[in-house]
Amino acid sequence: MSYLVEMRGIEKRFPGVHALRSVNFDLRAGEVHALMGENGAGKSTLMKIMSGIYPRDGGEMLVDGHPAAPDSPRAAQRLGIGIIHQELSLMNDLTAAQNVLIGREPRRSFGRLDEAALNRRCEEIFAQLQLRMDPRAPVGAQTIARQQLIEIAKALSYDPRVLIMDEPTAALNDAEIAELFRVIDTLKTKGVGIVYISHRMDEIKRIADRVTILRDGAHIDTLDAARTPLSRIIQLMVGREVTQSAPVIPDTSASAVALEVRGLSRGKEVRDVSFSVRKGEILGIAGLMGAGRTEVARIIFGADPRDAGEIRVAGKAVDIRHPHAAVQAGIGYLSEDRKHFGLAVDMSVRANVAMADLGRFTNRAGVLDEAAMKRTALDYIERLGIRTPSDEQDVRLLSGGNQQKVVIAKWLLRDCDVLIFDEPTRGIDVGAKSEIYALLEALAAQGRAIIVISSELPEVMRLAHRIAVMCEGRLTGILPGGAETTQEHIMELATRRGSALTGAEEAI
Amino acid sequence: MTTLSTDAPKSALSRLLMAVTHQKLLAFASLIVLLIGFSIASPNFMQTSNMIAILQATSVNGVLAIAVTLVIITGGIDLSVGTMMTFTAVITGVVLTFLGLPLLFGVMAAIATGAFCGSCSGTFVAKMKIPPFIATLGMMLILKGLSLVISGTRPIYFNDTPGFSEISRGSVLGEVFPALPLPNGVLILFIVAAVAAYILNRTVLGRYCFALGSNEESVRLSGVNTDRWKIAIYALAGAIVGVAGLLIASRLNSAQPALGLGYELEAIAAVVIGGTSLSGGRGSILGSLIGALIMAVLTNGLRVLSVAQEWQTVVTGAIIILAVYADMMRRKPS
Numbered sequence: 001m002s003y004l005v006e007m008r009g010i011e012k013r014f015p016g017v018h019a020l021r022s023v024n025f026d027l028r029a030g031e032v033h034a035l036m037g038e039n040g041a042g043k044s045t046l047m048k049i050m051s052g053i054y055p056r057d058g059g060e061m062l063v064d065g066h067p068a069a070p071d072s073p074r075a076a077q078r079l080g081i082g083i084i085h086q087e088l089s090l091m092n093d094l095t096a097a098q099n100v101l102i103g104r105e106p107r108r109s110f111g112r113l114d115e116a117a118l119n120r121r122c123e124e125i126f127a128q129l130q131l132r133m134d135p136r137a138p139v140g141a142q143t144i145a146r147q148q149l150i151e152i153a154k155a156l157s158y159d160p161r162v163l164i165m166d167e168p169t170a171a172l173n174d175a176e177i178a179e180l181f182r183v184i185d186t187l188k189t190k191g192v193g194i195v196y197i198s199h200r201m202d203e204i205k206r207i208a209d210r211v212t213i214l215r216d217g218a219h220i221d222t223l224d225a226a227r228t229p230l231s232r233i234i235q236l237m238v239g240r241e242v243t244q245s246a247p248v249i250p251d252t253s254a255s256a257v258a259l260e261v262r263g264l265s266r267g268k269e270v271r272d273v274s275f276s277v278r279k280g281e282i283l284g285i286a287g288l289m290g291a292g293r294t295e296v297a298r299i300i301f302g303a304d305p306r307d308a309g310e311i312r313v314a315g316k317a318v319d320i321r322h323p324h325a326a327v328q329a330g331i332g333y334l335s336e337d338r339k340h341f342g343l344a345v346d347m348s349v350r351a352n353v354a355m356a357d358l359g360r361f362t363n364r365a366g367v368l369d370e371a372a373m374k375r376t377a378l379d380y381i382e383r384l385g386i387r388t389p390s391d392e393q394d395v396r397l398l399s400g401g402n403q404q405k406v407v408i409a410k411w412l413l414r415d416c417d418v419l420i421f422d423e424p425t426r427g428i429d430v431g432a433k434s435e436i437y438a439l440l441e442a443l444a445a446q447g448r449a450i451i452v453i454s455s456e457l458p459e460v461m462r463l464a465h466r467i468a469v470m471c472e473g474r475l476t477g478i479l480p481g482g483a484e485t486t487q488e489h490i491m492e493l494a495t496r497r498g499s500a501l502t503g504a505e506e507a508i
Numbered sequence: 509m510t511t512l513s514t515d516a517p518k519s520a521l522s523r524l525l526m527a528v529t530h531q532k533l534l535a536f537a538s539l540i541v542l543l544i545g546f547s548i549a550s551p552n553f554m555q556t557s558n559m560i561a562i563l564q565a566t567s568v569n570g571v572l573a574i575a576v577t578l579v580i581i582t583g584g585i586d587l588s589v590g591t592m593m594t595f596t597a598v599i600t601g602v603v604l605t606f607l608g609l610p611l612l613f614g615v616m617a618a619i620a621t622g623a624f625c626g627s628c629s630g631t632f633v634a635k636m637k638i639p640p641f642i643a644t645l646g647m648m649l650i651l652k653g654l655s656l657v658i659s660g661t662r663p664i665y666f667n668d669t670p671g672f673s674e675i676s677r678g679s680v681l682g683e684v685f686p687a688l689p690l691p692n693g694v695l696i697l698f699i700v701a702a703v704a705a706y707i708l709n710r711t712v713l714g715r716y717c718f719a720l721g722s723n724e725e726s727v728r729l730s731g732v733n734t735d736r737w738k739i740a741i742y743a744l745a746g747a748i749v750g751v752a753g754l755l756i757a758s759r760l761n762s763a764q765p766a767l768g769l770g771y772e773l774e775a776i777a778a779v780v781i782g783g784t785s786l787s788g789g790r791g792s793i794l795g796s797l798i799g800a801l802i803m804a805v806l807t808n809g810l811r812v813l814s815v816a817q818e819w820q821t822v823v824t825g826a827i828i829i830l831a832v833y834a835d836m837m838r839r840k841p842s
Binding site for chain 2: 103115
């Protein structure tokens with residue numbers, strides 16, 4: 001059996017880290033080869049070596065049996081290797097077509113652009129994907145899911161023989177994922193080899209032919225996807241058994257209501273949303289992309305204005321028009337985009353933790369008390385189990401799960417009674433997920449009210465004591481947590497569209 | 509349904525178009541308001557001769573603003589355009605006055621010198637990864653010093669080159685159409701603007717200006733040689749600065765080596781008033797042109813109204829802040 005790509009004994013070192021230790025990986029034509037492993041296991045590093053972004057420090061790479069060493073993304077493209085990056089890397093100020101064909105613009109003489117040809121070619125690519133989108137639409141105005149599709153179109157436009165997909169479905173809803181899988185099937189029949197990186201276990205079973213597991217930069221095993229149970233894959237990934245359990249739901253009916261919202265509305269995004277959370281309760285908010293979950297959180301937190309509605313904290317109406325007011329009322333919001341909104345990634349763990357409440361560490365002359373900040377930071381590092389060599393480590397060097405814990409530490413320092421977590425485990429690996437779950441449960445047990453917004457149904461079902469489901473800006477129902485609620489129940493509410501009247505209004 | 513998603517590109521596109529045109533309208537409307545305001549305040553303002561004086565005063569700053577616009581759209585900044593302009597003028601002086609070569613050589617020397625200086629800045633930024641602010645700050649001082657060294661700190665006059673002062677002050681247009689006595693300097697400004705706008709919107713170089721300013725890493729990962737393009741953009745900006753060097757030398761009929769500092773800030777101010785985003789990825793030549801005109805109209809109008817020069821500077825500063833504030837208000841998601 002010949003291989004499209006074969007990597008043998010790949011070595012990679014970063015300052016202070018042995019990122020890849022003699023890793024083997026191969027890819028056949030027409031197969032989907034899933035690459036699994038916790039964050040920091042070396043998946044992305046291995047793929048960046050394959051696609052010419054990083055040089056390797058050792059080992060060999062064969063393409064079609066010939067030694068190859070792509071030293072730039074362009075060199076890899078010439079070898080037929082394309083990659084869809086985990087983080088969206090589009091140019092928001094350009095149009096879809098300009099993004100898809102960047103670097104390969106149809107040109108006329110003297111470097112002049114042929115914009116009409118550019119849009120035509122992009123339209124053809126979209127047509128192959130059966131994607132209905134105007135090539136002239138500016139990318140910045142698209143939803144994340146649409147941007148992801150543009151990114152995929154861009155990678156496919158190179159006609160790659162090897163396509164690396166690094167978490168392509170992180171921002172897609174079920175219908176879009178189904179479409180993506182259809183595209184992948186088409187590519188398979190054309191003989192394209194696909195490397196598929198994902199944290200979503202269910203996807204591996206659906207599309208992968210083989211699975212390679214990495215752990216701590218080492219190759220653990222390569223298995224047949226159909227014959228290997230998921231629990232075995234997870235076990236190999238984390239190096240121990242992880243059990244998926246339903247939550248133990250405490251009786252909070254006697255507890256005081258910590259947060260209540262009534263009739264929250266904002267344009268078409270949020271329509272007449274009402275719910276309440278008691279102390280010690282975890283309320284899950286489920287729904288598809290664009291259902292308005294994050295928008296609700298942002299209104300409660302004062303990040304966006306509201307058209308109508310009332311917010312009551314501990315029974316008292318509060319007028320929250322600014323995040324500052326929300327924090328004073330004891331509401332914390334942990335954004336889904338940690339790097340942009342949650343952390344100063346170039347600063348130390350200590351500085352990030354203390355940032356939430358610098359006044360506490362400042363004397364009357366305005367001088368910061370480093371010793372006190374260090375004590376506090378070390379305290380949280382221990383309490384939350386943040387894995388970092390010291391409190392002076394830069395946050396960007398921590399793994400996703402530990403970064404999330406730093407964000408949580410910030411909000412705990414503020415002593416918030418209501419904590420809203422927006423996609424708390426996005427981009428976090430399986431092992432660290434359970435730790436975050438345990439942390440959220442501990443916070444609830446301390447009497448805080450927790451709201452968890454999540455696109456992953458298993459996550460909501462694992463955590464939530466009650467599950468609020470949204471669809472098109474409306475709250476379509478609240479389900480009890482625990483074993484009796486199934487994914488089907490949630491999906492039924494998540495797809496319950498508005499009445500015919502509202503539908504007609506939207507069609508205009 | 510087999511499509512991945514439904515779309516409403518029309519509305520999104522038209523919304524964006526509206527926003528872009530709106531910003532140009534905002535700057536343009538301010539210009540009109542200023543013109544009307546000043547002509548009501550003083551009958552001397554709306555004279556043909558005064559209008560031409562305003563355009564003539566815009567020409568140097570306008571050309572510099574166009575050069576800086578290209579760099580700013582990439583997400584960079586060029587602080588060296590003022591002293592680079594002087595340096596190209598001094599080199600022209602060396603070629604024409606010291607060496608006695610024909611006029612055309614002087615013109616080519618100015619543009620080539622500018623392109624070379626720009627490619628140096630571009631190399632510092634792209635290859636040596638020095639932040640544009642620092643790289644061009646260093647370049648600004650280097651070129652200021654070199655101008656003084658080469659000229660021996662004395663002005664170089666162009667008395668031996670007949671026709672040099674015609675570059676800025678003559679009027680080719682006026683000879684053909686006596687009713688339109690537009691000085692050559694202004695004509696050159698408009699030509700430079702038209703060419704730059706074409707390059708920016710219709711060529712690969714222009715596309716990469718926007719792309720680099722929008723998301724440089726993404727462009728690099730797409731297999732584009734970003735370093736080379738960035739150097740090319742700085743070089744093009746430098747060549748345009750060379751044109752500004754010719755204009756100012758011609759207007760003064762001399763290369764003044766001590767001149768230059770401060771011009772870069774005026775040019776950046778014009779770009780900002782014209783609505784180009786300092787964070788890169790957005791901007792237009794027309795906007796910068798209008799920005800430069802607004803500044804010239806202000807200076808001229810306030811002078812006609814006999815406002816002290818010190819106050820003119822204060823007003824210009826306030827206008828910059830107002831312009832950027834208005835732009836941000838407009839961008840704010842409702």
